[in-house]
Amino acid sequence: MNIVVCVKYVPDATADRRFESDNTVDRVGVDGLLSELDEYAVEQALQLKEKAGDDTEVTALCIGPEKAVDAVRKALQMGADKGILVSDEAIAGSDYLGTSLVLAEAVKKIGQDLGKSPDIVMCGMASTDASGSVVPAMLAERLDLPQVTFAAVIETQGDQVRIKRDGDTATEVIGATMPIVMSVTDQTGEARYPSFKGIMAAKKKPLETWTLADLGVDAELVGLTAATSAVEEASERPPRTAGEIVTDEDGSGATALTEFLASKKFI
Amino acid sequence: MSEVLVVVDHVDGAVRKPTLELLALAKRLGTPSAVHFGSADSAIVEKLKAFGAEKIYVVDDSEIKGYLVAPKAEALQQLVEKTSPAAVLIVSGYEGKEIAGRLAVKTGSGIITDAVDIEDGGVTTQSVFAGNYSVKSKVTKGTPIITVKPNSAAPEETPGAGEVEEFAATISDSAKKAQIVASQPRKASGRPELTEAAIVVSGGRGTGGDFSAVEGLADALGAAVGASRAAVDSGWMPHSFQVGQTGKVVSPQLYVANGISGAIQHRAGMQTAKTIVAVNKDEEAPIFELVDFGVVGDLQTVLPAATEQIEKRKN
Numbered sequence: 001m002n003i004v005v006c007v008k009y010v011p012d013a014t015a016d017r018r019f020e021s022d023n024t025v026d027r028v029g030v031d032g033l034l035s036e037l038d039e040y041a042v043e044q045a046l047q048l049k050e051k052a053g054d055d056t057e058v059t060a061l062c063i064g065p066e067k068a069v070d071a072v073r074k075a076l077q078m079g080a081d082k083g084i085l086v087s088d089e090a091i092a093g094s095d096y097l098g099t100s101l102v103l104a105e106a107v108k109k110i111g112q113d114l115g116k117s118p119d120i121v122m123c124g125m126a127s128t129d130a131s132g133s134v135v136p137a138m139l140a141e142r143l144d145l146p147q148v149t150f151a152a153v154i155e156t157q158g159d160q161v162r163i164k165r166d167g168d169t170a171t172e173v174i175g176a177t178m179p180i181v182m183s184v185t186d187q188t189g190e191a192r193y194p195s196f197k198g199i200m201a202a203k204k205k206p207l208e209t210w211t212l213a214d215l216g217v218d219a220e221l222v223g224l225t226a227a228t229s230a231v232e233e234a235s236e237r238p239p240r241t242a243g244e245i246v247t248d249e250d251g252s253g254a255t256a257l258t259e260f261l262a263s264k265k266f267i
Numbered sequence: 268m269s270e271v272l273v274v275v276d277h278v279d280g281a282v283r284k285p286t287l288e289l290l291a292l293a294k295r296l297g298t299p300s301a302v303h304f305g306s307a308d309s310a311i312v313e314k315l316k317a318f319g320a321e322k323i324y325v326v327d328d329s330e331i332k333g334y335l336v337a338p339k340a341e342a343l344q345q346l347v348e349k350t351s352p353a354a355v356l357i358v359s360g361y362e363g364k365e366i367a368g369r370l371a372v373k374t375g376s377g378i379i380t381d382a383v384d385i386e387d388g389g390v391t392t393q394s395v396f397a398g399n400y401s402v403k404s405k406v407t408k409g410t411p412i413i414t415v416k417p418n419s420a421a422p423e424e425t426p427g428a429g430e431v432e433e434f435a436a437t438i439s440d441s442a443k444k445a446q447i448v449a450s451q452p453r454k455a456s457g458r459p460e461l462t463e464a465a466i467v468v469s470g471g472r473g474t475g476g477d478f479s480a481v482e483g484l485a486d487a488l489g490a491a492v493g494a495s496r497a498a499v500d501s502g503w504m505p506h507s508f509q510v511g512q513t514g515k516v517v518s519p520q521l522y523v524a525n526g527i528s529g530a531i532q533h534r535a536g537m538q539t540a541k542t543i544v545a546v547n548k549d550e551e552a553p554i555f556e557l558v559d560f561g562v563v564g565d566l567q568t569v570l571p572a573a574t575e576q577i578e579k580r581k582n
């Protein structure tokens with residue numbers, strides 16, 4: 001089996017995330033890492049590999065600036081077999097259409113190199129910076145593959161896949177036949193930490209960097225100039241001013257709370 | 268004026284409130300046309316009409332409802348071709364966002380997710396980086412496809428013509444590859460829907476697994492109940508109650524966090540609430556940095572006492 005895991009390099013949520021003067025996300029000046037939610041995707045890919053046996057290969061695929069190689073490396077340390085970073089000046093500032101196009105073309109190239117489509121294109125449920133939750137569906141659209149998204153529990157048997165998920169209004173079971181695009185939630189279970197052995201082994205694993213030219217993608221189709229939406233203004237929300245804090249003593253807290261709610265007309 | 272397509276979100280034939288909010292927003296961009304997947308049940312038609320739908324496209328869903336997302340995107344693409352709308356508005360949710368993503372690819376259009384406001388001219392507002400930034404943007408190519416978060420506008424009860432038109436969509440085999448094998452609707456809790464509620468009362472690990480004090484306060488305030496991931500992971504509450512980055516994102520008038528420390532992933536789901544209140548026994552808990560009002564105390568004593576006082580005031 002062949003699994004491609006899409007991993008995104010995102011600004012650290014605990015650092016000061018900010019925008020550049022052209023209103024794109026600052027991806028270079030702020031410390032970045034493998035999107036936490038994509039660790040779950042790597043974990044599930046590795047579990048499927050462990051279940052299916054050793055001829056399964058997991059390839060971590062990332063689109064981002066040069067620094068984004070850190071995200072690929074982390075996936076390799078966790079246990080992925082191969083890494084690919086697609087990096088090109090022309091990609092900077094791409095929107096969802098641009099990103100999903102490059103990802104889809106990279107998956108196709110991986111497929112050409114393999115001689116067949118990867119069985120599973122695995123994604124996280126959302127990137128922690130954009131929180132779009134749209135790239136997996138867009139990839140499925142572009143690759144003409146079934147989408148099996150927001151998985152909480154995954155079951156496979158041969159090329160048959162079933163997932164359980166908490167949909168918007170119902171708990172659902174979704175079924176499809178591989179090849180598929182899958183996205184997984186944090187309900188699938190904790191992701192492993194890289195072991196010392198894993199970190200050492202990762203240094204010897206193949207890691208390639210591809211450009212748009214390698215994919216045969218026209219630079220005009222991606223990047224900020226091709227973007228189909230434009231940010232006009234990004235403003236930092238004024239920090240919440242600290243409110244009143246009272247300490248409960250013999251029931252005074254409940255009274256103060258009730259008074260506050262009444263003063264705001266919530267009662 | 269151009270039409271604006273509003274995709275109707277309904278459960279068992281009941282139109283959900285966020286759809287009515289979209290109809291109100293659609294009026295700022297053109298004339299609202301609702302797109303309903305299902306049958307033209309009179310209750311649905313009357314409701315959409317009452318809240319401003321000039322047209323109601325009814326798309327037979329017999330070839331749509333058994334499959335995930337792709338058939339709806341395909342039908343919408345055909346409607347977009349037919350109507351050349353000024354925009355397509357969809358409720359933000361797992362399904363809504365994915366329909367929007369596919370439709371954007373199909374039509375080569377710009378997509379904006381999780382808008383919290385849309386102005387005349389199509390400028391949208393989004394709240395990003397866990398609510399720390401507010402971003403205004405605009406679609407510059409194709410048909411603007413915008414997913415809007417619940418509670419982003421007030422529904423407007425001004426009737427439209429509500430002219431019903433059956434639309435026959437052609438669904439390809441390739442859109443029918445991900446099958447919905449089973450679907451178990453969630454039991455109604457009798458409380459308001461989490462994402463739609465004006466007030467949300469949540470509990471975290473600090474409840475120790477006993478949510479009765481949280482639920483009591485919620486009921487006194489007519490609120491929805493929410494939970495932190497710690498409470499969900501412990502099996503105390505179902506995942507559908509989770510508030511945060513990987514749960515529901517809520518922006519109610521009032522959010523009351525009880526026994527919740529205020530981790531960034533939790534904040535991401537509630538930071539845009541108008542008023543925030545917390546009850547926590549640790550005065551150092553980061554949640555207190557966000558609050559308009561906080562009580563340092565034990566939720567198991569503070570909440571029942573407050574609930575009793577609220578009930579008294581109501582009578």
Ligand SMILES: Cc1cc2nc3c(=O)[nH]c(=O)nc-3n(C[C@H](O)[C@H](O)[C@H](O)COP(=O)(O)OP(=O)(O)OC[C@H]3O[C@@H](n4cnc5c(N)ncnc54)[C@H](O)[C@@H]3O)c2cc1C
Pocket residue numbers: 036037186470471472473474494495496497498509510511512513514515525526527528529530531532533536546547548549552564565566567
């Ligand atoms: C990828 C990822 C996604 C995540 N997504 C989410 C998400 O969507 N939503 C979410 O909530 N979390 C999420 N988390 C988890 C988050 O990081 C925190 O671990 C979680 O929010 C903590 O829940 P808590 O505040 O209930 O528990 P704790 O952090 O343990 O806090 C419990 C609080 O209760 C207080 N307390 C204890 N007893 C009492 C009492 N008797 N009375 C009053 N106060 C009391 C304590 O002082 C403490 O502040 C995510 C984490 C990751 C890694």
Ligand SMILES: Nc1ncnc2c1ncn2[C@@H]1O[C@H](COP(=O)(O)O)[C@@H](O)[C@H]1O
Pocket residue numbers: 005006007008009035037038041061062063064099103122123124125126127128130131132133134135136
């Ligand atoms: N630049 C990227 N490189 C690799 N994978 C990505 C990238 N952007 C998005 N993805 C994948 O798509 C998922 C959803 O992203 P999003 O739609 O941006 O929330 C992520 O969890 C990743 O698996």
